[in-house]
Amino acid sequence: MVGLLMLNANRLSMYVKENLGLMVMLNQDARDAEVKMIEKSLQSSPLVKSAVYVDKERAAEKLKEELGEDFVEFLGYNPLLSSIEVKVYADYATPEGLEMVEGIIKGFPEVKEVRYQKDIVNLIHENVSKISLVLLGFTILMALVALSLINNTVRLMVYSKRFLIRTMQLVGATNAFIRKPFVWQSVLQGLVGALIANLLLAGVIYISAQELEGVIGFDSIETVFVLFVLVFATGILLTLVSTIWAVNRYLNVRTADLYV
Numbered sequence: 001m002v003g004l005l006m007l008n009a010n011r012l013s014m015y016v017k018e019n020l021g022l023m024v025m026l027n028q029d030a031r032d033a034e035v036k037m038i039e040k041s042l043q044s045s046p047l048v049k050s051a052v053y054v055d056k057e058r059a060a061e062k063l064k065e066e067l068g069e070d071f072v073e074f075l076g077y078n079p080l081l082s083s084i085e086v087k088v089y090a091d092y093a094t095p096e097g098l099e100m101v102e103g104i105i106k107g108f109p110e111v112k113e114v115r116y117q118k119d120i121v122n123l124i125h126e127n128v129s130k131i132s133l134v135l136l137g138f139t140i141l142m143a144l145v146a147l148s149l150i151n152n153t154v155r156l157m158v159y160s161k162r163f164l165i166r167t168m169q170l171v172g173a174t175n176a177f178i179r180k181p182f183v184w185q186s187v188l189q190g191l192v193g194a195l196i197a198n199l200l201l202a203g204v205i206y207i208s209a210q211e212l213e214g215v216i217g218f219d220s221i222e223t224v225f226v227l228f229v230l231v232f233a234t235g236i237l238l239t240l241v242s243t244i245w246a247v248n249r250y251l252n253v254r255t256a257d258l259y260v
Contacts, residue, residue: 002138007227013128017090018093020093020098020124021086022085024105025114047100047104050085052085095118095125102114175251182247183247186236
């Protein structure tokens with residue numbers, strides 16, 4: 001669940017960052033050929049996700065829809081400038097990254113100015129960092145809780161068989177031979193636990209995708225597959241480490257301490 005929460009938070013963060021657009025305002029006398037060259041140059045940049053040219057007529061239509069009235073008819077002319085709407089990749093949607101993109105765009109002589117909301121960019125960047133730290137702390141806390149629960153359960157299981165371990169030692173069994181059945185049992189328990197967890201997680205993912213738009217669903221099959229694999233790996237690893245640690249403890253304990 002924590003993994004799913006982190007993946008969705010990361011997806012939401014990327015969505016917000018990649019929709020932080022820059023509005024590139026062009027000079028009145030910029031020719032179509034020059035504008036097309038700028039648009040293609042921006043589209044081919046590794047920093048830019050998309051660059052869409054909006055001529056002054058289309059800009060007027062969009063503003064007319066937003067205002068609900070024809071301001072061009074009222075003014076008698078169209079005061080808007082042609083522009084290019086630029087969206088960058090999430091990695092560059094930071095105050096520093098957008099300043100770098102702004103500097104590159106201003107290098108074109110046909111560009112009059114570049115507009116974007118710096119305050120909102122700074123706010124989003126700060127909040128994303130804070131949320132990431134909170135999620136990281138929550139993840140560590142949940143991992144410690146899971147490790148503690150699994151470790152204590154495994155220790156109780158091994159504790160109940162401590163005399164069997166000592167009997168096997170007395171008849172000459174090696175430590176590796178004694179440890180082997182416990183290890184295989186822990187792997188099986190980890191697999192069964194992870195399978196149940198993944199089935200429950202699949203149900204949560206399916207219901208969430210049906211009820212909430214934009215969350216990770218089975219359309220993001222690669223992401224979900226990685227999450228399921230991590231659950232299996234974590235389940236096996238936690239039980240395996242706990243079992244080996246608990247068995248080794250009773251392999252090296254004195255006989256008198258077995259009764260404590």
